[in-house]
Amino acid sequence: IKWMSEIIMLSGVALLPMVPSMMEALLNCTAFQGQEEIRSAASSANCELQCLVQDTAEPFDMSAMLRILANTLGNSWEPTRLAALEWIYMLHTQRPKELLANIDLIFGPLINTVADSSDRVVMLCMKVIASIS
Numbered sequence: 510i511k512w513m514s515e516i517i518m519l520s521g522v523a524l525l526p527m528v529p530s531m532m533e534a535l536l537n538c539t540a541f542q543g544q545e546e547i548r549s550a551a552s553s554a555n556c557e558l559q560c561l562v563q564d565t566a567e568p569f570d571m572s573a574m575l576r577i578l579a580n581t582l583g584n585s586w587e588p589t590r591l592a593a594l595e596w597i598y599m600l601h602t603q604r605p606k607e608l609l610a611n612i613d614l615i616f617g618p619l620i621n622t623v624a625d626s627s628d629r630v631v632m633l634c635m636k637v638i639a640s641i642s
Contacts, residue, residue, distance in 0.1 A: 510535070510550035510554055511552040511554075513534075513535065513558075515567060517558050517561055518578075522567045524561065524597055525568075526569070528561070528569055529573035531558055532558060532574060532577060532578075533577045535554050535555040536581050536584075538550075539551045539592055540585075540586035543561070550633075553595075559595070559596060562600075562603075571607045571608065571610075574579065574596070578615060579615045579618040582615075582621070582622050587629065587630060589593070590630045591630060591633055594633045594637055598633070598636065598637045598640060601637070602640070611642070619634060621625050622640060623635065623638070
């Protein structure tokens with residue numbers, strides 16, 4: 510996973526076409542129970558990838574990202590669901606028109622997430638929904 514951090518830092522915006530696939534891999538790695546080193550490296554690389562997307566004006570595949578994030582909201586591990594919600598919040602903050610143009614991809618999963626068993630997930634989901642409305 511550490512190599513992904515290096516690629517993110519070295520490649521910059523040239524990496525944008527691969528962001529959805531990388532994001533999916535990193536989010537899945539945050540669910541490795543009992544593997545703290547992998548989870549930590551995945552979380553760090555996920556933050557770097559999120560910063561790359563946040564700081565660019567270049568186009569990227571919003572719909573592919575939202576499809577992955579919608580699926581990730583159903584993950585059984587709380588930190589993975591939280592990370593997905595943080596991505597959605599950031600994408601709405603940075604590119605609200607693009608996100609709203611694809612709201613049908615995440616609306617149902619967001620509504621379902623309001624009934625999550627984790628208070629932290631519900632609170633962040635409510636923050637995301639409030640920011641979108």
